[in-house]
Amino acid sequence: MNNKHAISDGIVGNLLKNQPIPPFYKVRQLFDATKIENVEIELTESLKKQGTLDLIKPGSRIAITVGSRGIKNIDAIVTSLVEKVKKCEALPFIIPAMGSHGGATAEGQLRLLADYNVTPENIGCPVLSSMETTQIGTSDNGNPVYMDKLAFESDGVIVLNRIKPHTAYRGTFESGLIKMCVIGLGKQLGAETCHSQGMGKMAENLVSMGKTVLESGKILFGIAIVENAYDQTMLINAIPAQLIYEEEPKLLKRANTHMPSILIEEFDALIVDEIGKNISGDGMDPNITGNFATPYASGGAKKQRIAVLDITEKSHGNGLGLGLADFTTQRAFDKFDFEMTYPNVITNTNSFVGKLPLVMANDKLAIQAAVKTCNCIDQVNPRIVRIRNTMELETIYISEALYNEASKNPNMEIIGKVELEFNANGNLDFSKW
Numbered sequence: 001m002n003n004k005h006a007i008s009d010g011i012v013g014n015l016l017k018n019q020p021i022p023p024f025y026k027v028r029q030l031f032d033a034t035k036i037e038n039v040e041i042e043l044t045e046s047l048k049k050q051g052t053l054d055l056i057k058p059g060s061r062i063a064i065t066v067g068s069r070g071i072k073n074i075d076a077i078v079t080s081l082v083e084k085v086k087k088c089e090a091l092p093f094i095i096p097a098m099g100s101h102g103g104a105t106a107e108g109q110l111r112l113l114a115d116y117n118v119t120p121e122n123i124g125c126p127v128l129s130s131m132e133t134t135q136i137g138t139s140d141n142g143n144p145v146y147m148d149k150l151a152f153e154s155d156g157v158i159v160l161n162r163i164k165p166h167t168a169y170r171g172t173f174e175s176g177l178i179k180m181c182v183i184g185l186g187k188q189l190g191a192e193t194c195h196s197q198g199m200g201k202m203a204e205n206l207v208s209m210g211k212t213v214l215e216s217g218k219i220l221f222g223i224a225i226v227e228n229a230y231d232q233t234m235l236i237n238a239i240p241a242q243l244i245y246e247e248e249p250k251l252l253k254r255a256n257t258h259m260p261s262i263l264i265e266e267f268d269a270l271i272v273d274e275i276g277k278n279i280s281g282d283g284m285d286p287n288i289t290g291n292f293a294t295p296y297a298s299g300g301a302k303k304q305r306i307a308v309l310d311i312t313e314k315s316h317g318n319g320l321g322l323g324l325a326d327f328t329t330q331r332a333f334d335k336f337d338f339e340m341t342y343p344n345v346i347t348n349t350n351s352f353v354g355k356l357p358l359v360m361a362n363d364k365l366a367i368q369a370a371v372k373t374c375n376c377i378d379q380v381n382p383r384i385v386r387i388r389n390t391m392e393l394e395t396i397y398i399s400e401a402l403y404n405e406a407s408k409n410p411n412m413e414i415i416g417k418v419e420l421e422f423n424a425n426g427n428l429d430f431s432k433w
Helices: 011-016 039-046 074-087 106-115 177-184 187-195 199-215 241-257 330-335 338-348 363-372 400-407
Strands: 024-029 061-066 091-096 133-138 144-148 156-162 219-227 233-240 269-272 305-308 327-329 358-360 384-387 395-399 412-418
Touching: 011 363, 024 400, 039 074, 039 233, 061 074, 074 091, 074 156, 074 219, 091 106, 133 187, 133 199, 144 187, 144 199, 156 177, 177 187, 177 199, 177 219, 177 241, 187 199, 187 338, 199 241, 219 241, 233 241, 269 363, 305 363, 327 330, 327 363, 330 358, 358 363, 384 400, 395 400, 400 412
Parallel strands: 061 091, 061 156, 156 219, 269 305, 269 384, 305 327, 327 358
Antiparallel strands: 024 395, 024 412, 133 144, 219 233, 384 395
């Protein structure tokens, strides 16, 4: 027997074959659906502020940052921003601003942007990628601060990013514009420097190193995006550089109030169909799952086990986050690319998220194992929640034991009863949602 491959009809399969998988109910979760109907109009209105487009001089080369996360409408927002910069008679170009993502290579980062339709053909300007950096100073707490060399050699930088809670720490600034300035623009070296003292120092380092970036004078303004719980654009705010430290914390509080969640307080096992770097920095957002890689953040679901069934194609083999699960599948393991995943681990110094959970031959065994290993539960009627991923939480599946709780929740709408259908290989059809 090859130990790399779990065998469904072997010892493991025999141990799990009698573990029942109960019927499920398809449920729609109801959240605040406030959203922007036209992102181009919203961006245009926001850019009328002083300290934004009025800073751009004719003939200047302007760098615009785009990161590795799956931000709704990112191609439309970037295309519109490029058009606005061109109307100032300037020369915009896009740079990948994503630290060590994409395998910490210039080519890998270009591939990530292409997944979001951020290409020269679609956006209307060059997309330039390099891992070279320039040290632009030293923070007041002693850290060297780096910037993408192409950005530093430009005439100005527009930082664009989504504002949302971080997956591993809490602070005044979490995922947003300041993080983009320090880690995104800092490329692998800048990200490594900021992470090198651990997540316990991250909040302090972002504030200190971000101040150095803004004082360099290279940042013209920021474009902050906030999404609602349905992964829809809720707010676009152009912020002059000198106001980012004042305005971003307000937007973070707003983003916090519009985060999605699993509206079941406590259950036994969580099944996650897919994880990926396009979904969350940790593959699956711990703010949703409750499994954090550090002690510096908390929240999310209360449960005993997590099974992850697959890795998204857009993650390009980056399986960061599998280490936060208890069980996974042979399919996910086969997609796990060490060269794409380990640069993230080495850069952020947190080995836990890059580890591998127990690998099961298929989806059915992974689900059975997750339930079987829960302690002090009703094994015949387990309390299970299944989600597509941590970004799409409008529709979820709950096992029969959770029906009464969900039916009493005014923010949960029961759609209908279903059985999980496994094919001959023991896998689910992910297209059936």
